[in-house]
Amino acid sequence: MGSAGMEVPAVGGSPLLRKWIRNLTMPQRVIGLLLLVLLVFFVIMPAINIVYTSLTFSLSDRRLPQVVDRGLEVVPGEFTTIHLERVFWSKLTKKMFLIPLRNTLIITLGLTALSMLIGSTLAWLVVRTNLPWKRGIANFASIPYIIPSWPIALAWISVFKNTKLGGNPGWFQYIFKVPPPDWISYGPLPIIITLSLHYYAFSFITVSGALASIDSRLEETAELMGASKFRVMRKITLPLVMPALMSAFILTFSKGIGTFGTPAFLGLPVRFFTLSTQVYSNVKNNLPGDAYLLAIVMILISSITIYMNAKVIGARRSFVTISGKGFTAKLVNLRKFRWIVFALVILFILIFVIGPLYILTWQTFMEVDGDYSLRNFTLHYWIGPDGATGRLGQLLGEGQAGILRNSEIWRAAWNSIRLALTVSILAAILGVLLGYAIVRGRGTKLSKSLDSLSFAPYVFPGIAFGAVYLGMFAKRIGPIPALYGTFALLVLVSLAKRLPFSSRTGTAAMLQVDKELEEAGVLVGAGFFRRFMKIIFPLTKSGFMAGILLSFITTMRELSLIVLLVTPSTKVLTTMIFRYTEGGYHQYGDAITMFVVMISLVGTLIIRKAQKTDLSKGIGG
């Protein structure tokens, strides 16, 4: 078939030029390329920098014994294996690397096991049994997920601290008149327990979701064939929730590797180091090369975990359980145990969820730490003036005002809010753009590299990520001035660490906007900007807003990521808590903690309310 009567009309310009112009005017390509540049800057450069720094000399290496003894000449930037040797092959290795590694693994495995046990038991009770008041329990059980992890550690300290290490006695010693043994007060056991009380929420949420999606007819079919309850559990239920369990495991494990606040509060007083606190201490002691090697180890561990996750459950990540209409979920009758189990669950919530917050709040009202009697009550740490004195005439908190009247705290609070606001808005915008470029470019190399690059910060533990940014932005790079000590650096690092979350939510939101909705706009000639503002953005708005609030809360409570980067002028609430607690001013630390907890809780409530009202608006016909 020829093209008779349909000749090619003359078109101006060369085909090649037209091709380029068209490629460069495709919105997903343009946005994608810009984002790629940004991601290279955010992710690849820090990764190169961390390896480079650990393999080269820096000025501070002059005082290292290995350098002094051998009379090595330190030229900053010159290649050296001195850090490799110090960390992996010297008499320091045990103390600096092996023991922290062992401690990290003990803690991470312990907390993963304990939190999965708690989380999935609760999930099963709430989703699959006739336990009373399930909604309330589910809401309370997810509180630890909302608030930061270290308040529980602070509460633990106020209950179990002993006078052996100096300071005032805790609640336990006050009541029983004997100091609790060291292994209860500090070290691995309390770290594992307090972290599990935070991280169990991951397992609770993912396993509840998986259990809720199992049609109980799948189990009933097996029961009808004569399988025992236990066999049904083992052969049907467990395999179906396995992907959820695995992802809870990975999530908890990789978070646990990098956790900083709790091991710092409960480990450092007895010189119990994990990799994260060791990195912190190395940086503080001006040993960046050694610190970065440890950070690389942490990154490798989390990468391996995530890789194994992909290997093990990659093919069957989630089961699509095919069910027709009339999805049924039959509940297990707990019979006579119903109320006993209920009482136990309530007790768990009271002691481990409400309890820590209650203790922290109480502590902020104690004039002298460790005296739990009523006459010791004071409002000073909230609203007291400068230079107030206590009952015994002592200067309270070294003369500092209560947190609501303390200009330093207000400055930190303003920094926190400013940081959280900037980061959350930028992260949400970045997320929508990433989602657009990834989803619309699906199948292209650009889309794939954006997807995996934006996921990369996930494997960087917070403290390691902070350390990397510290090193990278300490000096001028190209047009970017040295950023150490600036607010901009905090924004950059928080934004970069939020990338995995941003791109996931952005992608998810974009996947919900059927491509055809945008194409219907293309057909009538609406340009990219118009399509974005009139079609895509309105349809992703609720996800966008929820993303902003969630990022706001997470940034508000972030400690490990920025603890190395703040300076007196950029300090934020969480780092103030860290300093106060380190310095023994528990009332101040706890008061600010409760403030951050309140912001987190209120923010989450707003998200839930907002999403509910949005759903009922009938969007998504």
Added chain:
Amino acid sequence: MDNNKLKIRLDKLRKEFGDVVAVNDINLDIYEGDFLTLLGPSGCGKTTTLRAISGLEEASGGKIFIDNHLVFSKKDEVFVAPSKRNLGLIFQSYALWPHMTVYENIAFGLKVKKLPSGEVAKKVKAILEDVQLDEYGERYPSELSGGQQQRVAIARMLVNQPQIFLMDEPLSNLDAQLRMEMRSELKQLHTRTKATTIYVTHDQEEAMTLSTRICVMNEGIIRQVGTPEEIYSRPADIFVASFISNPKMNFFIGKVENIKDKTFIEAGGFSIEIPSGIVGARKELRLAVRPEDFYVSDKGVPYTVQTRLPTGRSQIVMVGNQSGASITLLFNTEVNIQADDIIHLSIKQEKYHLFDNDSGKRLN
């Protein structure tokens, strides 16, 4: 057909997704006023072809002409934007913007074209009356029934006055009864507007009832283009024969027997005399007979009834014989048959199709 004006021409159109060839160098002419259906199983390339014509998908090779204009050519890097191709598209999902009212949905394209708002209002109102939705302007799509949503989609397309209508399985989201109703609405729309329409479906009945011409596709290749009658009565190959048949076409391996100067096909116990000359030197070929093209006669071949599926208006009967052959039959209900009955079957005059064993191409 050739008297009509050529509206769209696809010239060696090709589309690859990675290693997968979705559309494999197809040539197709579509004439002014045609209602052409691209018909085929899922993954045959029909939707990709439609999207390439619309410009929403950029093809990997070949040329597309619309109204004598080159709108796409890989070789010359010509690509005319979808909105400049003078066409409208009804999506499978309708793609009504859920956050806009019916009115806003229809007015959107006019606003993009910067029409004065008075004129926009007038046009939208007129089109809403056309599709009998004048009461529904302020509703959101989710507050409408499936059929009403479809009419909004039609109105949104019509208001921009495109010369070509593209429809991508627009009825697949509706329940059976509504589908019938909307089918006749679409047919009326075509009769009324005479607009060249390209319609994509995998439903052969839809294709048969709506189209002026059908283009059957499979694995990215056009297998046959013709009127519904042509496609039904003279399927070009085994694929078309089996795809356009409900209940399924009966296929037999036929042995060619030459007795004196006559040629016979022996298959499933039947013996059919065929015009000599069409089989050539073949010893074996495929014989296909539609379920409705058998009749019961005393001289027929005996078969045992296995199952009988009455549909009310007719009955589908499955029969088999000892040598393992089985046949699906479609009878009206007057034929009195029970399971395990033995019936004698014959093939209606000239109602058989012969295909080459290897190429699958039609022989008779």
